Amino acid sequence: MSKADLLVPKVLAFVGLALDRVPELSPDRVKLVINFMLPISEWTEYADLESDLLSCLLGGFGYNGRHIDFAAVDAKGYMEGAGMATIPPPDITAYVGVCGHKDANFIAVEDGRPLAYPKSKTFEGLGMSSIVNSVMHFTDDVQGAKAVFRFLALMDKPNKQDQARKELAALIKPHRLEQKLTQTREGFNKNWGEIKQRIDSDRGIKQAQAFYLVGGNAPIYKSRFKALFGSAFKPLNGAIKQLSDEFEEINTQWAYRAIDVWMLHLHVTGRTWTPKGVKEYVGAK
Incomplete structure (x- = not known):
């Protein structure tokens, strides 16, 4: 649904x-x-x-x-993107990448508001579900998606390989584990390759003056988008930390999911987060 x-x-x-x-x-x-x-x-x-x-x-x-x-x-x-649209200066065109479960959306932002199609784009079928489904059918889809996410988040860190494998190993029969881990890596690389190819062929997104990355799967793509957009990529470390600190039960992944809504909440209540990595609200009373 x-x-x-x-x-x-x-x-x-x-x-x-x-x-x-x-x-x-x-x-x-x-x-x-x-x-x-x-x-x-x-x-x-x-x-x-x-x-x-x-x-x-x-x-x-x-x-x-x-x-x-x-x-x-x-x-x-x-x-979506309305909260993040409150951050960029009003005189530039920015894009907000939303790494979702089903699709990858790229929302154009101008003058403090998100724009509809055709300036904004949806890359259908390039969300996390395409990677999960390429690995196997999990009895519990949510648990399977979490295990795949955890593996992808840690697979590039040599000192955390055992931890990366742990959750998938609990869901996959031992004799098939290595094959499925390879398929997971290949599925992610294919997914990212398709996203990058479509961005490279889209002049609007490629020439974004500022690019922000949100969505629950943002952490596993962050380094790749940063390399792709260079200085136009605007990290949200300060905002993510502030959101996680303000709501203790929210981890980093959930903070990336919630940050767009949180920014909107600040805006409609008369506060604006300033991208300085400090706890400061502009206009707060």
Whole structure:
């Protein structure tokens, strides 16, 4: 199912959980503000989703035997990249690479906002799932994807080879392990080769004045994108560290997944992260 298909039930479940966790919140005495983000390929559905959310949250929905309805709600949809779009100077064209599970998206950013197709691009089928599926069918897709990610993240580090193999070794029969490790490396190299070839043939992305990399799989591609874009590649180490420090349960991989949404949250609440690697909000009161 698409993210758009799952958005409304996920938001309602999250709102219900939040009310359970913070019982002093009363829906009839607070204004609920929901900002959500959609992949560029699903962006055309944002208006319908805004309407559906308002209908459910104002009209009422059921959660764990409880009827919940709010007196006041704002719901606004944003295209992925909207948070990262708040970082580059307004007078340049930047790109945000989003390394997802299914696809790889490259979002053009100008004047503080992400742009739709055709300036932005989707490289369909070049996400992590293409690598995972080239290795084998895992009984647990999530566990398999995590094991492949861990192997790829550590495979170029000679002193961590045993650690890199550990999770995949637990999922693959011993007599097939070496073959599958080789297939994983080859699958990743093929995936990256196709991404690089398409970037090289796309003048807009290739000539980006600034390039930012986000998404849960960004860590395994980071060094390659940095080599490809040179000085235009803008590392997010400071922001990733700050996000991880602010939310202790978020590791680096999750921080790369959340950073676009986090930047959007800062922006809509009147704060802007400054790319200096320091804990500083511009405009914070």
